[in-house]
Amino acid sequence: MRDLEQSIQLKEAVRNMDEWTRKVWAARQYGYSWKAIATQLGLTEPQAKLRFRYAIGKLRARLGGAT
Secondary structure, three states, X not given: OHHHHHHHXXXXXXXXXXXXXXXXXXXXXXXXXXXXXXXXXXXOHHHHHHHHHHHHHHHHHHOOOOO
């Protein structure tokens, strides 16, 4: 039951991501390194991480502050 609930929450979160965040999230799920992702996006590794974490924080706040 808990796995089902987490799966539903994850699908909702992905559905609510903006295009950039969804692209980075998918790349991480496929095993790409932060360095590879940053290079593809024309950013430094710290910039890519920070931008992603900021976007996830905004998403978390919008979805009710779930941790």
